[in-house]
Amino acid sequence: MAVATTSAKVKWGLLDAVVVVFALIPVLWIASLSFKTPATLTDGNFIPREWTFENYKLIFQTDQFVRALINSIGIALISTLIAVVLGTMAAYAISRLDFPGKQLLVGVSLLIAMFPQVSLVSPLFNIERNTGLFDTWPGLILPYITFALPLAIYTLSAFFKQIPWDLEKAAKMDGATQGEAFRKVIAPLAAPGVFTTAILVFIFCWNDFLFAISLTSTERSRTVPVALSFFTGASQFEDPTGAISAAAVVITIPIILFVLFFQKRIVAGLTSGAVKG
């Protein structure tokens, strides 16, 4: 790689700073709101004049938030796990095998991804009411998987296509069974793709509001984005902004942790050197 000149470094640095500030200001603003007392909430100061943890205490005291957090984590993790496992298998088949109807399968999965979700809400509502899935974990996990799978299949098959097929043949010649070849050679190379997909799917499930509000009715399966919208202040006249902000900060943390945890494993160019490059 060419050594960057100082002026180029400065230019890129400035550009990066602008992007980061642009992206982070709303987040920081919410964080700031969450530390303000109700009285100073609307004073427009970026740095709170009076710091308080009241908002955080409040949300963790309310049963509904804690319950919603558990629902969110559970539902998002299970959906991600299933979507990634199924997606990996489907993507592997699509990129490695020639079977009749392959193009059709890819087309249909693309179609699902493009389908406006809003139009499915009422039919899903009716179906789930009739099948008893309404307001349960599976009632949310199933539609999440449906919409996350095309995404997973797409990202993963792009990753699989990058892995030279010769590696799998080489593993077989070296004495591996089909399973061992996949586990010991292909899977480690596909790992960055799997983690990337996992992050995308997890964020999709975690942030969903539409299905969550339509297909739940009680704390049994209500997720955090929905619970937030039901927040009220201590009294009717009190503004719940502080509490909502605190909750928003809390639910961002798992995503950050999730991304940081997997990011280490997303090493670009993992396949370089396998073949003459």
Place this chain on the structure above:
Amino acid sequence: MADIVLDKVTKKYPDGTTAVHEVDLEIADGEFIILVGPSGCGKSTTLNMIAGLEDISSGELRIGGQRVNEKQPKDRDIAMVFQSYALYPNMTVGENMAFPLRLAKMDKALIKQKVDEAARVLELTEYLDRKPANLSGGQRQRVAMGRAIVRSPKAFLMDEPLSNLDAKLRVQMRTQVSRLQKQLNTTTVYVTHDQTEAMTLGDRVVVMRGGYIQQLGDPQTLYDNPVNLFVAGFIGSPSMNFLAATVEESVLRTPLGDLPLGDRMRSALSGADAPRELIVGIRPEHFEDAALIEEHQRAKGFEFTMPVDLVESMGSDKYVYFTVEGERAAAADLEDLTADAGGADLPPQDNLVTRLSAESRVRDGVDARVWMNLDKIHLFDPRNGHNITLHEGKAAGVSAA
């Protein structure tokens, strides 16, 4: 170690392409055999069937006397070196070489010993902890070889292992492969489309075309006694010259002049279905500057005078090019050869390439008197490409009695 026998082995792909037609091949224990041919002739397919990476459509494959058609690659105990090297990028050089041994659940200490040994032979010891991404092409190639030799398999299969290297490195590695094979004395099947590699490496060479074996033999036999136009044109660099010719009474009329026919050729050409049109094939080194020919040799040959197009002096000898007027030699085999320029350095059809001694005084643009050895001429039937000068596998020129 084992012998490999292909018994009428055929490969038919699901889309209906028959890539390999009833190939019969017996590879002796410890033999180094080369599959050579133009692109798409079924070399890789044949190799992959031996490896077990492709199913065999019909016929039988025996390794060490045992039928292995139904065996998985891992149960055949064969190692393969791929054209792309196919190194595992997430493992170090050492781990790459240890991989087959680890799969075989070998003892850790023994693995280390074997890997160190292979690394020493291939001069890779100092790179054992590097990732393949940080190696040069030649080093990667050696790692691929190392991964094959660590577990002392029954046979090695190599699919164009050197074709990704630059010309100089290829020559170096060629010697190394050859030495390694002699040293290990393991049955080796080596695929290439480079006829030089085929000629220099193998104990025996199999020339393939369109899924059929054209000829099988040691390099010198293929060179001296090609059974057809295709083999004649494919083997040798620069390749054999081909000229159109017609049989007239007792002479052979060619663009270079009328060649006398010996008794045997005349009787061979007198049959009812004997071709009137022929293709004459002669290799560049069977020409000589007429001024340098000794008297007693002169009678064995034929002399002609032609203007020189170009002289390329190689130091050890001179390549002299002429333009041949008149009809071109035409046959299906020759079209196949021209279509695949990768294998043979086929000259343009109206070009005559000769290799004369360095002492020759011929110059560009000046008429030269050239002698041609009639004993070394091949005659081919353009209808099927067969070499009709072959007699019990041995070639005899047109003048031979």
